[in-house]
Amino acid sequence: MKDEFTLQWTPVHGPMRKFVFEPQLEGEYAWARIEFELCESQWREVGIEYLEEISFVSDDRNEIASFHAHPYLNGGDADE
Numbered sequence: 001m002k003d004e005f006t007l008q009w010t011p012v013h014g015p016m017r018k019f020v021f022e023p024q025l026e027g028e029y030a031w032a033r034i035e036f037e038l039c040e041s042q043w044r045e046v047g048i049e050y051l052e053e054i055s056f057v058s059d060d061r062n063e064i065a066s067f068h069a070h071p072y073l074n075g076g077d078a079d080e
Contacts, residue, residue: 015039021054030054 008018016038024032029050036043 018043021051024050 004020004022006018006020008016010016014037018036020034020036022032022034024030027050029052031051031054033049033051034045035047035049037046038044
């Protein structure tokens, strides 16, 4: 998976928020998770975190899939 994807939600209290997961093809880490909040009908960036891998997990907590943007991370370890 090399496309960005978004998780968006509306909390009980506060503005609508979203996480955008962007692959970092040229960066040190495989992914960036960028957090935004809706402020006066505009999305405002409020934080960023860099990630080595992303996993989707089902309701019964079984891992469905892990994704890396860098081919060298497919085995779980970076080749130095």
